[in-house]
Amino acid sequence: AQSVSQHNHHVILSEAASLELGCNYSYGGTVNLFWYVQYPGQHLQLLLKYFSGDPLVKGIKGFEAEFIKSKFSFNLRKPSVQWSDTAEYFCAVTGFSGGYNKLIFGAGTRLAVHP
Amino acid sequence: EAGVAQSPRYKIIEKRQSVAFWCNPISGHATLYWYQQILGQGPKLLIQFQNNGVVDDSQLPKDRFSAERLKGVDSTLKIQPAKLEDSAVYLCASSSFDRAREKLFFGSGTQLSVL
Numbered sequence: 574a575q576s577v578s579q580h581n582h583h584v585i586l587s588e589a590a591s592l593e594l595g596c597n598y599s600y601g602g603t604v605n606l607f608w609y610v611q612y613p614g615q616h617l618q619l620l621l622k623y624f625s626g627d628p629l630v631k632g633i634k635g636f637e638a639e640f641i642k643s644k645f646s647f648n649l650r651k652p653s654v655q656w657s658d659t660a661e662y663f664c665a666v667t668g669f670s671g672g673y674n675k676l677i678f679g680a681g682t683r684l685a686v687h688p
Numbered sequence: 689e690a691g692v693a694q695s696p697r698y699k700i701i702e703k704r705q706s707v708a709f710w711c712n713p714i715s716g717h718a719t720l721y722w723y724q725q726i727l728g729q730g731p732k733l734l735i736q737f738q739n740n741g742v743v744d745d746s747q748l749p750k751d752r753f754s755a756e757r758l759k760g761v762d763s764t765l766k767i768q769p770a771k772l773e774d775s776a777v778y779l780c781a782s783s784s785f786d787r788a789r790e791k792l793f794f795g796s797g798t799q800l801s802v803l
Contacts (some may be wrong), residue, residue, distance in 0.1 A: 577730075579730075582728075615796075616779075616794045616795060616796045616797060617731070617779070617781075617794040618794075619791060619792075622791065663730050663731070665730075674719075675733065675736065675744055676721070676733065676792060677733065678723075678730035678731045678732070679730050680728075680729055680730045681728075681729070681730045
């Protein structure tokens with residue numbers, strides 16, 4: 574069965590600090606990987622995704638993530654965070670099984686960025 | 689393009705009452721999902737439709753929850769009777785069926801409070 578594990582539930586950073594949020598997944602087949610972001614009071618939005626090819630993917634707002642197949646990981650990074658990055662971040666994975674994709678989310682990491 | 693529409697935005701009910709949520713997916717999207725997001729947790733898939741057929745309802749509490757997608761477009765999710773632990777945000781999402789390139793679009797959600 575698919576599962577997604579996010580290492581940190583809460584992260585507090587100062588502006589300009591670097592960010593890395595951990596994500597590990599469990600699935601035996603080919604996976605697609607996603608990071609979603611939920612800003613306060615808003616709905617989930619796609620930050621970036623990995624389907625195939627270059628394991629380093631770039632998303633919106635300066636975020637990037639690296640897929641390391643051997644470690645079953647898909648960590649999210651940003652070199653310098655801003656106050657506006659305060660949000661909850663969800664790692665998610667789809668695996669194709671039984672004729673359809675099923676999207677499973679991690680528990681989320683709540684990021685607070687202080688000015 | 690228009691996004692995924694959900695209503696109502698908020699709902700407050702007492703335990704043992706019934707409630708229904710409505711979702712209108714993006715036009716042409718074959719796949720529709722209902723997720724439950726309890727405060728502090730990641731979204732949990734309740735049910736997934738492919739057109740008007742159910743492909744996954746393994747985590748739907750079928751003794752109290754039901755969902756339908758008539759004509760493969762709009763969907764309703766019902767809870768009857770509601771329990772305190774059903775307090776959550778109920779998210780609807782849709783995607784066009786593409787085996788390798790699936791991307792979900794989320795609605796704003798319905799925040800349910802059961803008192």
